[in-house]
Amino acid sequence: MSVIKLTGGRVIDPANGVDDQVRDIYVKDGRIVASLADGDKVSAEYNVSGRIVMSGAIDMHTHIGGGKVNIAREMLPEDHRDDPVARTEITRSSCGYCAPGTLAAGYRYAEMGYTSCFEPAIIPMNARQAHMEMGDTPIVDTGGYAMLGSDDFLLRMLVAKEDQQTINDYVAWILHSTQTLGIKVVNPGGISAFKFNQRKLDVDEQNAYYGVTPRQILRTLSRAVHELGVPHPLHVHASNLGVAGNVDSTLATMDAAEGLPIHLTHIQFHSYGSEGDRKFSSGAARIAEAINRHKNVTADVGQVLFGQTVTASGDNMSQYRNSGLASPKKSAVMDIEMEAGCGVVPFKYKDQNFVNALQWAIGLEIFLMVDDPWRIFLTTDHPNGAPFTTYPHLIKLLTDRSFRNSMLDTINADAKAMSNLASLEREYSLYEIAIMTRAAPARILGLTDRGHLAPGAAADIVVYKEDADRERMFEKPELVFKDGELVVRDGKVVKVVRGNTHVVKPEFDRGIEKKIEPYFRQYHSVRMNNFKISDDELCECGGGSKLIPHACRKRS
Amino acid sequence: MTNEATSSVVAEVACPFCGLACDDLSVDTGGDALAVVAGGCPKAQAGFARMGVAHAGAGARIAGKAVSFEEAYAEVARRVKTSALPVFSGMALDVNGMRGVMDLADAAGGVVDHLYSEIGWRSTRVVQDIGYVTTTLAEVKNRADLIVLVGTDVVTKSSRFFERYVWNDEAMFEPAPSARRIVYLGGDLNTAPGRSPDGREPEVFDFDCSRMPEALSTLNALLAKQPVRDAAPLGIEIARWQALADALRAAKYSVLVWMAGDFQPSQVDLNINAIMAVVRTLNVSTRCNGLGLGGADGELNASMVHAWQTGYPMRTSFASGIPLYDPVHNGSARLIAEGETDTVVWVSALNDTKQPPAEACVVIAPPTLKLEREPEVFIPVSTPGVHHVGHFFRGDKGATLPLRALRATGLPSAATVAAAITAKLKEVSA
Ligand code: SF4
């Protein structure tokens, strides 16, 4: 038995309404406990008085595993050269900046106080690879969202007008078979449309072969996820990624959920107007206003930060369209297994480029104009807007108005003139940052024992030395505990542990396999039974990760 | 596994003997050797029969003398520990086997190189230079209307390609599979499987495959509407080349298939680059994709794991404590030839026919491997998909298949062996 005491820290725990209160925290066998029992002996005590104590941070949308990330790694040796991670007694060597190896990613996340990371775009057929990569991402817990919406099985069901119940069974079957935590839809129906040579697809435009519209897909899938009781709402990468004027289709996407919960990801890339001389403007005010009004909507930002990165998306229709903008000039685009696709395009965001500078401003505008920090999440859509290692810098931009304005003064002047950023006075508090990066992601993913510090919670705990420079503060926590083990001290990994895998297992009628099995036999490249990942296999391909299933409460 | 309870036949078995990873095999586990009774191909039958035995009596050896596994692990640990640059080659492994060797190679400060890396690094260079537009096998099965095989017949290496992915009885979209148009670029290929079920012969552009760069530049020129002076490039009249270009433009979902291992090594990146030029030109107006096949002997298991863990492809040196990628410098054949390594460790659990290089002092392989010379240390291992479960990347990168345990053996897996050596190595260090 191990008992740890963190003494005298200033606890910020928004899930439990605790804002900067001095408290002692006890940890017994990896869990937080209210107090010690009589026989308990404290095996390690940490005096953290004056320090800020939060639960471990959670990145709810980060491309850390799966096929496209590995393509990016292979494609970009020039990215890795200047960012090596040296081998130590306890850690392996690895490298990479915007497309790091899994080992580098796990160590760096932990060193920044992140203890859980979720891969948002798992192609069902590729779920094994995603779990293997996540299994080789040390220290942090992982999980992912399975991509549906351009898979031929679902599109055929929609054409056949199958009832919602049958579709729900299929969606649940996918969650079980791929061992995932949620459902993601990327450019709804658009990846399929691209295979039929369509180059764009608006929310009410039909897939040339199936006649199905993105709106239908969104309505059906958001309802399926809701009725199955999956905690995380349908995770949506909307239509028209990166297109000037896409704010209208983004608003239409929100409407398509018809009031049911819906999460719009990397919404910055979907908040563009088409005003001004260059026909590119900020749609942030309209988007923020819509989020403020629609309580069923949540969003993560996908903030752009300047510098070299690589964009990796399931949206091959958009990535193909953008491949001409690649820097350096190379790109990979794939159609994948009657389910999805992917596109990898390296990109350099330049602060003197009008469009890039405005993208930067638009992301910040959204952060600052959405009122409720429980419904807006801090992401860069790693690595699409910037690598996750820029989070401390992003936190500084949000918490420090004078710093933000000094940065604004350095960007492309026309972009600056088009943005209302200078007039936005809001500065995020530490409490709000803790909501955005801990409490809210745990809540929206249904992780009841993460993202907070009440008794019963897993002891994922971070201790920061307060620093007026929030970038410095968040980039190097003093202590990080993962499930009660001290894994990072002074911003360096001191112990490597294996994270858990979070999944949901909604109830469903297994009779759906009578429809799925012949489909696989006839059209797919593998048999249904070889597609499904069992619990035992997950732990095997995850390299021994522990499986944590989260409850679903059926709503139909 | 429907029959398992009642008979010794296991159904829906995935095959690890080439990059196609067919998963519709039925394997009878009742006899002394494993017998493929449905699905499969001669290579699969031979593989399961040869390797699918219990390996009773096989043990580790040092200098030809029987030793315990522990002694063998310690000896390998000692050798890689004292080596300035141990080279781990072969790498015909499942995912976990590769994971194990990666731990070891990093701790030992070595280099990891797959037996096909000499071709593989050249394919990777295309990704690093220009990237690609590609598709996967299920898409081909349901969508392809025109399939161009570039310098390969596929079937010599993966015999069931047409059976499983081209001449299907039904596809999801038009055209009907039997109406698919098949074109071979290059001569000396086995084109018989390209004949449609209703007897339509494939088109063959018969020329010496070493002249593939000229063939592809002809095609690229025609697609770019540039003049081609030669009236009969490679001895084939220009009208036929033009007809092929027109067919590609008219196709809705054409696919250009290659196997890098079938190209001349010096032409691998040149040819794939040229194929990608064709693909990119066509995608402006229609859909056209490349399909690079390969992946035999766990080639992708090795390259994928290496890339995701370290960031770099294989041929990366861990000698300095940080990964340094140099695919020319770190080629195992070059390191051996130049005397830059004194310790070559051959690890191969999936292949028992390929001989390790003469310089390999440690061989970790199935006991069915008939060694031409006794290495200083030999450690027998079991085979993934035969004796133990595992994971295998299919050659198109479209799927990863679960491998089954069909036959018990007392031998350790390559992953277990690698982990044991790593543990000994760390004891030595501590
Ligand atoms: S074609 Fe390849 S994968 Fe398929 S059965 Fe034969 S050897 Fe096995």
Ligand SMILES: [Zn+2]
């Ligand atoms: Zn996305």
Ligand SMILES: [Zn+2]
């Ligand atoms: Zn994303």
